[in-house]
Amino acid sequence: MHVHVADHPLVSHKLTVLRDASTDSPTFRRLADELVTLLAYEATRDVRVETVQVMTPVAQAQGVRLADPRPLVVPILRAGLGMLEGMQRLLPTAEVGFLGMVRNEATLEADTYAERLPDDLSGRQCYVLDPMLATGGSLAAAIHFLVKRGADHITAVCLLAAPEGIERIEREMTEVGVPVTLVVAGLDERLDENGYIVPGLGDAGDRLYGVAD
Numbered sequence: 001m002h003v004h005v006a007d008h009p010l011v012s013h014k015l016t017v018l019r020d021a022s023t024d025s026p027t028f029r030r031l032a033d034e035l036v037t038l039l040a041y042e043a044t045r046d047v048r049v050e051t052v053q054v055m056t057p058v059a060q061a062q063g064v065r066l067a068d069p070r071p072l073v074v075p076i077l078r079a080g081l082g083m084l085e086g087m088q089r090l091l092p093t094a095e096v097g098f099l100g101m102v103r104n105e106a107t108l109e110a111d112t113y114a115e116r117l118p119d120d121l122s123g124r125q126c127y128v129l130d131p132m133l134a135t136g137g138s139l140a141a142a143i144h145f146l147v148k149r150g151a152d153h154i155t156a157v158c159l160l161a162a163p164e165g166i167e168r169i170e171r172e173m174t175e176v177g178v179p180v181t182l183v184v185a186g187l188d189e190r191l192d193e194n195g196y197i198v199p200g201l202g203d204a205g206d207r208l209y210g211v212a213d
């Protein structure tokens with residue numbers, strides 16, 4: 001897996017405020033949104049374009065536009081929804097598919113409770129959004145959904161990743177033979193005994209939207 005860690009002082013600054021336990025929900029949502037737009041710039045570096053001609057007020061010029069089929073953006077609910085607008089800011093014409101997943105906090109296995117994806121993803125560039133790559137169970141399950149529908153170009157955009165999660169995605173994607181790129185704002189040290197990223201930022205979904213039952 002190709003892992004790209006966004007190395008930029010603004011990313012580091014925003015991530016530091018995001019980590020701070022005293023940052024309130026409105027500020028957390030705004031910073032997550034801003035960070036995703038910065039990460040989206042990196043994540044879309046290889047987005048497919050085609051050559052077009054354009055008439056400026058002065059002369060004809062050659063340029064590019066996004067090629068068809070449009071990219072697909074897939075936020076993993078709940079927390080990934082907090083990344084959708086930041087991504088759409090750079091890819092306003094992207095299609096959006098949804099996956100609802102919740103991690104069973106006892107087994108740490110991901111359970112899928114919602115799925116709304118196009119049937120055929122062959123030839124589509126897919127961008128999966130999830131702030132936290134912890135054990136990797138949720139992201140791996142999401143990627144398997146996409147691969148089953150024919151996707152072979154997958155980029156995951158995350159805010160934080162743990163080494164355990166990266167290793168799992170690498171292992172599982174090597175097995176299915178689909179290369180995955182990860183674009184992330186920060187790589188953390190490890191998981192704790194509850195599967196939380198250390199030092200991390202806590203429960204991303206709760207910090208975005210409030211404590212779930």
Ligand SMILES: O=P(O)(O)OC[C@H]1O[C@H](OP(=O)(O)OP(=O)(O)O)[C@H](O)[C@@H]1O
Nearest residue numbers: 077078079102103134135136137138205
């Ligand atoms: O890598 P993993 O070990 O699978 O953990 C990461 C997952 O955990 C969080 O979701 P959560 O299950 O808390 O659901 P939520 O977004 O509804 O809060 C997070 O948003 C990821 O989807």
Ligand SMILES: O=c1cc[nH]c(=O)[nH]1
Nearest residue numbers: 134196197202203204
């Ligand atoms: O640190 C973590 C791990 C999983 N899910 C989160 O929201 N945070």
Ligand SMILES: [Mg+2]
Nearest residue numbers: 203204205206
């Ligand atoms: Mg959560």
